[in-house]
Amino acid sequence: MSLGVSLQTGWLPWTVIVLGLAGGTYLLCRRDRWWWLYLVPGVAAVSAVIAWILGRTVAESLIAQALKTTDIVWIAVGIAAVGLAIGFMFGTPWWRKILAVIAALAVLALAGNEINKSYSEFPRFGDLFGVSGDDQISGPPSIASSAPATSAAPKPTGPLSTAWTPTGPNIPADGHGKISQLDLPATQAGFEPRQAWVYYPPAYFADNTEPLPVLILLHGVPGGPGDWVTGDRLQGVMNDFAAKHNGIAPVVVMPDGTGGQLTNSLCTDSSLGKLDTYLSKDVPNSIRAQLKVDPDPKHWAIGGFSYGGTCAIQLVTNHPDVYSSFIDVSGDQEPTLGSRQQTVDTAFGGDESKFKAINPIDIMASKKFPGIAGWFIVGGDDTGSLAGQQAIYQAAKNAGMDVQFLQVPGVGHDWSLAVSGLTTAMPWLAQRLNITA
Numbered sequence: 001m002s003l004g005v006s007l008q009t010g011w012l013p014w015t016v017i018v019l020g021l022a023g024g025t026y027l028l029c030r031r032d033r034w035w036w037l038y039l040v041p042g043v044a045a046v047s048a049v050i051a052w053i054l055g056r057t058v059a060e061s062l063i064a065q066a067l068k069t070t071d072i073v074w075i076a077v078g079i080a081a082v083g084l085a086i087g088f089m090f091g092t093p094w095w096r097k098i099l100a101v102i103a104a105l106a107v108l109a110l111a112g113n114e115i116n117k118s119y120s121e122f123p124r125f126g127d128l129f130g131v132s133g134d135d136q137i138s139g140p141p142s143i144a145s146s147a148p149a150t151s152a153a154p155k156p157t158g159p160l161s162t163a164w165t166p167t168g169p170n171i172p173a174d175g176h177g178k179i180s181q182l183d184l185p186a187t188q189a190g191f192e193p194r195q196a197w198v199y200y201p202p203a204y205f206a207d208n209t210e211p212l213p214v215l216i217l218l219h220g221v222p223g224g225p226g227d228w229v230t231g232d233r234l235q236g237v238m239n240d241f242a243a244k245h246n247g248i249a250p251v252v253v254m255p256d257g258t259g260g261q262l263t264n265s266l267c268t269d270s271s272l273g274k275l276d277t278y279l280s281k282d283v284p285n286s287i288r289a290q291l292k293v294d295p296d297p298k299h300w301a302i303g304g305f306s307y308g309g310t311c312a313i314q315l316v317t318n319h320p321d322v323y324s325s326f327i328d329v330s331g332d333q334e335p336t337l338g339s340r341q342q343t344v345d346t347a348f349g350g351d352e353s354k355f356k357a358i359n360p361i362d363i364m365a366s367k368k369f370p371g372i373a374g375w376f377i378v379g380g381d382d383t384g385s386l387a388g389q390q391a392i393y394q395a396a397k398n399a400g401m402d403v404q405f406l407q408v409p410g411v412g413h414d415w416s417l418a419v420s421g422l423t424t425a426m427p428w429l430a431q432r433l434n435i436t437a
Contacts, residue, residue: 003126008117012125020110023103024077027084032091043083044076051076060338062262063221063307065384068412071118074111081107120415123231131197131226135235137180140198141205143292156210159437161245161430168207171247176239177201179229184255184286189278193256196225196283199238202247204292211292213299213433215250216283216323218257218308221264225254227305233419241426248435250301251293255283257304257311266335267311268318268358270347276358279311280319299433303327303425305418306385310335313392316372317360325432326374329421330413333388334359361392364399373402373432377421379411404428 005012028040055072059065067075081104088100116122126132156163172178181195204212217234219227228234234252242249257279258265265273288295302323304312309331316326337343340355348354356362374396378389386407393405406424411417430436 003124003129003132005125007113007122007125007127008120013113013117016106016109016113019106023106023110024081026103027081027088027100027107030088030092035087039087040084043080043087047076047080047083050079063264068118071115074114078108078111081111118412118414121230123233123415127230131179131229133179133232133235135176135178137178139180140182140200140291143290159431160210160212160435161248162437164208164210164246164248166203166206166208166210166247168205170205170207172202172205175202175243175247177204177235177242177249179235182253182290184253184283186274186278186282187285188281189274191259191273191278193259193278194225196253196255197229198254198291199229199234199249199252201238201242201249201251203242203249204251206247209292211294212248213250213435214287214293214301215252215429215433216279216300216302217252217254218267218279218302218304218311219254220304220306220308221258222262223258223307224261225256227415228252228254228418231415233415234422237419237423237426240423241430245430245435250429250433250435251287251291253283253287253291255279257308264307264337266337266343266347267307267314268335268347270354271349272347275311276315276318279315280322284322294434297322298324301325301327301429301433303329303422304331305329305415306331306413313360313374313396314358316374317363317367317369318358320369320372324372325429326372327377327422327425327429328374328389328392329377329418330379330382330385331376331389331392332385333391334361361395364395364401368400369396370400372396375404375406375421375425375428377406377408377417377425379413379417380407380409381412382417385413 007013051072054075055067059067085100085104089097122128178200180198182198184196186193217228219225238249259273265275267275269276287293300323302312302315303326309328312326313328313331316323337346344350344352344355376389376393378385393403396403408417
């Protein structure tokens with residue numbers, strides 16, 4: 001089976017549905033009276049309770065929001081399948097025990113993929129095994145590998161796409177950029193970040209090199225640096241843009257925004273870690289040291305999805321000298337671990353003044369940001385983020401930011417929104433980053 005086959009549409013998800021329904025039917029098929037009177041109702045009740053606890057209480061403690069009701073239902077279905085399979089271990093011949101295990105696995109695959117489809121987390125089968133693709137390289141090209149522009153070729157004085165034509169045999173012939181992992185050490189922040197991912201546009205490999213603008217993109221919780229390049233999400237957007245602009249697009253860096261897959265570090269310096277220091281100091285310094293990029297902060301932008309979106313507006317309001325443009329996709333109204341009181345108690349030792357000092361909506365109530373611009377993007381069906389996005393947008397507007405608000409009808413809190421939102425915002429972002437006029 002091809003690793004590129006879709007998990008969202010087509011024959012594979014339908015096959016998983018058919019096999020899952022068949023497995024569920026098998027697990028229910030026993031003639032024993034006790035099976036239907038006691039075990040099936042008991043398993044159903046216990047599964048529902050466990051799924052509710054996981055989807056509400058546990059999810060809120062880990063990712064600061066409850067799961068969708070449909071996701072909780074599918075979790076219950078998966079747990080019930082395991083419970084029924086365990087029931088088959090008693091009073092049945094060996095071959096029925098084996099079939100019960102296979103049936104439970106089929107139901108688990110069905111439940112897992114239905115949850116996956118609701119977030120578009122893994123678009124393709126191969127994405128289950130990590131980031132892969134022909135465009136991946138082992139690491140960043142050496143800064144010295146491309147000769148600087150000669151004195152005979154003056155530096156571009158206008159937007160890059162009109163003032164500079166990248167040339168050279170190393171520019172990818174297919175017009176696609178490359179991706180690689182990159183170490184961005186937490187020199188000042190003092191923790192072990194996961195490896196970042198980087199997208200290099202085709203123009204990055206030109207012989208007559210010019211430093212390119214930078215876009216930082218942050219992942220959500222749960223999540224990691226590879227989320228934006230999974231399923232060619234970021235690559236597709238940037239390759240399409242580069243194809244229309246002489247191979248020029250931003251260098252996109254996707255650092256570790258949390259320190260762990262399930263960690264919510266609030267994107268600030270607190271008892272939970274020094275993520276603000278990492279993302280405002282260590283990451284920019286390391287990028288400038290290792291990559292051929294424009295050092296001018298005016299040509300740097302930051303964005304993110306979910307937790308990453310919340311983090312983007314935090315960094316812009318706390319460090320407008322580092323990032324002056326942002327894209328907040330489905331972020332929260334403020335950094336949160338559930339409630340404000342819970343957040344203040346857990347991360348700031350109960351001192352609300354420390355929280356307000358880093359909280360964007362509190363900062364913008366008393367400070368103006370005339371040089372900052374950005375987009376707030378949210379799905380019309382994202383009931384968990386919609387009100388918060390509207391509130392933070394209004395606060396940013398009142399604080400003098402040049403901001404836009406995009407509500408996409410019929411879309412929830414999923415990666416398809418992040419991709420479409422970035423695509424929509426790219427023409428605006430290209431102007432901010434001095435790529436286009």
